[in-house]
Amino acid sequence: MGINGIGCETILCMRGILTDIRPLRASPAFRRLFFGNSVGQLGQQMTAVTVAIQVYAISHSSFAVGVIGACALLPLVGFGLYGGAIADAMDRRKLSLMASALAWFCSVALAAQGFLHNHHTWVLYAVTALQSAAFALNSPARNAMIARLLPRELLPAASALNMASFNLGFTLGPMLGALATKFGGYGMAYAIDAITFSASYYALLRLPKMPPEGKVSRPGLRSVFEGLRYLRTSPNLRMTFIIDLCAMVLAQPRALFPAMAARVYNAGTGTVGLLQSAPAMGALAAFLFSGWVSRVRLQGLAVVIAVCGYGLAVGSVGITSILWVGVICLAISGACDMVSSAYRSTILQVAAPDELRGRLQGVFIVVVAGGPRAGDFLIGSGGSTLGERVALIAGGLACVAGVLIAASLQPKFLKYDARHPTP
Numbered sequence: 001m002g003i004n005g006i007g008c009e010t011i012l013c014m015r016g017i018l019t020d021i022r023p024l025r026a027s028p029a030f031r032r033l034f035f036g037n038s039v040g041q042l043g044q045q046m047t048a049v050t051v052a053i054q055v056y057a058i059s060h061s062s063f064a065v066g067v068i069g070a071c072a073l074l075p076l077v078g079f080g081l082y083g084g085a086i087a088d089a090m091d092r093r094k095l096s097l098m099a100s101a102l103a104w105f106c107s108v109a110l111a112a113q114g115f116l117h118n119h120h121t122w123v124l125y126a127v128t129a130l131q132s133a134a135f136a137l138n139s140p141a142r143n144a145m146i147a148r149l150l151p152r153e154l155l156p157a158a159s160a161l162n163m164a165s166f167n168l169g170f171t172l173g174p175m176l177g178a179l180a181t182k183f184g185g186y187g188m189a190y191a192i193d194a195i196t197f198s199a200s201y202y203a204l205l206r207l208p209k210m211p212p213e214g215k216v217s218r219p220g221l222r223s224v225f226e227g228l229r230y231l232r233t234s235p236n237l238r239m240t241f242i243i244d245l246c247a248m249v250l251a252q253p254r255a256l257f258p259a260m261a262a263r264v265y266n267a268g269t270g271t272v273g274l275l276q277s278a279p280a281m282g283a284l285a286a287f288l289f290s291g292w293v294s295r296v297r298l299q300g301l302a303v304v305i306a307v308c309g310y311g312l313a314v315g316s317v318g319i320t321s322i323l324w325v326g327v328i329c330l331a332i333s334g335a336c337d338m339v340s341s342a343y344r345s346t347i348l349q350v351a352a353p354d355e356l357r358g359r360l361q362g363v364f365i366v367v368v369a370g371g372p373r374a375g376d377f378l379i380g381s382g383g384s385t386l387g388e389r390v391a392l393i394a395g396g397l398a399c400v401a402g403v404l405i406a407a408s409l410q411p412k413f414l415k416y417d418a419r420h421p422t423p
Contacts, residue, residue: 046180
């Protein structure tokens with residue numbers, strides 16, 4: 001009897017620590033969306049690395065590869081804001097289906113040019129820009145739908161699941177894309193993306209209709225500015241963006257990975273891949289033990305602690321010249337980022353009114369897309385002038401300082417309670 005009791009207590013304890021999968025059981029629609037997105041994410045990351053490989057093979061220029069990012073960023077920013085406005089003015093499922101069809105067409109176009117042995121980089125740039133626009137239109141609508149599929153108390157667990165899906169794709173997708181390119185060629189790698197995208201599209205087809213609720217604004221600049229004005233009067237929502245920018249702009253380490261591998265660790269290009277994947281692996285490890293996420297009430301305080309932990313972890317990479325210590329620090333940064341992202345996404349889903357949720361998700365996409373690019377430039381410049389290790393330490397400390405200053409200016413964010421969400 002005693003042994004059985006201990007066994008039951010152990011099982012209950014493990015359930016409270018391990019991944020909370022209740023959202024997958026509670027909503028068949030969310031379950032289909034999650035698995036469809038997970039498969040589709042693998043294909044998207046395969047395409048991302050294959051495009052870079054193909055552009056370099058055509059041009060033999062790292063600058064030409066860098067242009068891919070610019071081609072993706074501009075439509076992502078513009079259509080991200082406008083896509084959020086559209087998502088608040090029409091059926092979100094319909095918008096997501098239309099944008100996904102455009103993205104699928106881009107995958108097919110990439111596969112076709114791959115099989116036809118295209119030798120013009122402008123073709124890849126054009127399709128990448130169109131693909132980015134489709135993603136920017138699709139993402140606000142898709143993210144804004146989740147709050148209608150699940151009860152409020154399951155949204156933190158759902159956010160953790162979505163982050164795990166993203167990091168799994170980010171970890172395995174590039175590797176699978178490189179292997180598919182090596183053994184099957186560019187066309188085969190892109191064709192796999194087109195096939196896997198079908199799973200994501202099927203999940204959207206099975207969703208219920210999601211017409212707009214509340215006051216409906218005509219999409220356009222005026223509608224976009226309505227969403228931005230709402231942020232001015234919503235300190236808790238605004239803080240989620242400010243704190244994320246502190247992390248992504250001030251302490252984004254990835255631009256230094258090639259130099260760190262060569263100068264600090266005296267290693268080759270394989271080490272760059274290890275450094276790139278370490279944060280994602282840390283995020284996946286945190287996800288496996290994320291059962292406690294749904295029980296935290298003071299989610300604003302949790303965000304502040306997690307992002308401070310992220311900054312300290314990134315800064316710690318600059319302290320050591322031992323590779324395995326640096327990899328562990330980067331993994332810890334990824335784990336902290338997973339926790340922060342889960343709560344920031346939940347606050348945005350719950351505290352924002354449904355009629356503005358699409359536009360605020362559009363702002364979220366712009367911050368998530370633009371912040372790391374600005375961070376790459378900032379820490380890359382710091383690394384070239386101060387040295388890589390000093391730049392990492394300074395960036396990590398600046399992140400922590402920025403978060404603490406923001407929290408001191410908006411102390412109510414620390415008291416944000418999931419039971420009584422306020423924007």
